Amino acid sequence: MDSAPRSNIHAIIGRNGVGKTTILNGMISAITDRQGTSTKFIDIDGWQESEISNDYFSSLVSVSFSAFDPFTPPEEQPDPAKGTCYFYIGLKDGENTELHRTIRDLQYDCIKALINCFQNSSKTKRWLDAIEKLGSDENFFLMRLEELNAIYLQVRQDLKENEQSDSASFADRFRNAVAPTLSRMSSGHAIVLLTITRLVSTVEEKTLVLLDEPESHLHPPLLSAFVRALSDLLHDRNGLSIIATHSPVVLQEIPKSCVWKIYRKGENVVTSRPNIETFAENVGVLTSEVFNLEVERSGFHDILANSVLTGKTYEEIVSEYDNQIGFEGRAILKVLIAKRDRG
Structure with missing residues (x-):
């Protein structure tokens, strides 16, 4: 079934x-x-x-x-x-x-x-x-690649006497016929x-x-x-x-029962299943689930964390970035500031 x-x-x-x-x-x-x-x-x-x-x-x-x-x-x-x-x-x-x-x-x-x-x-x-x-x-759709089959049928119709459709000469003629399509890719x-x-x-x-x-x-x-x-x-x-x-996009297409996370602890390779369902899940959620600490230590997470360390308020940091922080970044910023202020 x-x-x-x-x-x-x-x-x-x-x-x-x-x-x-x-x-x-x-x-x-x-x-x-x-x-x-x-x-x-x-x-x-x-x-x-x-x-x-x-x-x-x-x-x-x-x-x-x-x-x-x-x-x-x-x-x-x-x-x-x-x-x-x-x-x-x-x-x-x-x-x-x-x-x-x-x-x-x-x-x-x-x-x-x-x-x-x-x-x-x-x-x-x-x-x-x-x-x-x-x-x-x-x-991909606009390339109309399904037409390659029609081109093949036309070239096969024009087979020369004693020429087979699996011969090198036929392959060369088919190649020349589809070259304009393939060259655009x-x-x-x-x-x-x-x-x-x-x-x-x-x-x-x-x-x-x-x-x-x-x-x-x-x-x-x-x-x-x-x-x-x-x-x-x-x-x-x-x-x-x-x-x-290393793409969460792949995980979006399959259930967690078909996924193994793999990471290193010293010289050892450790595996585990994801803690959340992966099929049809948000890419950001999947990225956090798989890479968690790596994400927190890289990219915009690291930049925002450094801004929080300066002691500025939420409003001051948002203003520092000229209000160019997305919803997720603002949520992370609030969490980081709350952790800082709690000591």
Whole structure:
């Protein structure tokens, strides 16, 4: 039975440097290199905890566009007969991990994934559904990306004699046909299109999708739309995703039962569930819940706290800022002054 809200997306959230990416990379190794790593997935549903079976996940897809992650993704493994399939979406070059893939390389990846989707009616529908969901972002909607399918059908109609729709020559002609559309896209929109297209192309039943900080390239409305589109795709394919993030926008889209807060105490990594419900909660409330002390010691909180230390009254401080303090800032200011005056 479907749950509401859905529980097919889970999040690991914490500040930078706490180890979120390291955890995701350990998960990749636990599936693709079971003999060469001490990291394991444990099944806790049985009478006795045990490592998951080799076929627990049919495939694994990892998504990371970080230019600074030292992790080397494994070589892609698309053959189910050889075990769990593995697909990588990101900047690393599989042939030379010291290099990053160029815009042209990523664009060609997207072209191949689009062709793979459009060759299959079910994948075409899932892709169109995802593009429609992402269209809740106005700029994404205005690009009319659903027309890429019509362009594909037109190019396929013009197939030359003995030319196949999965040939390099067809891919080049399709690429030239969609180039005007792709060239108008911002880097964030291009990454979203590549990611969702490759996910539609690769995600099958029992697929695990690992995403590392998708917010790095997406503004909040598009990030929310992407999480919803991903959830719909996973629901259709009976898949699961784990997102490493420091964005409360991701938490807004999933229940607290699917969220782990992660932070450090000395050398130890500590985890806990949020104390409040996260689905549909206010971003400011979620930020405070996850980062609390870090928030209080940074940004405008720190500026207001320093003003309070000067001994001025509430009215004097507001006047000092020429009345340019928002409602939340004024509420915080009153609390800080009350604490100061109580000694």
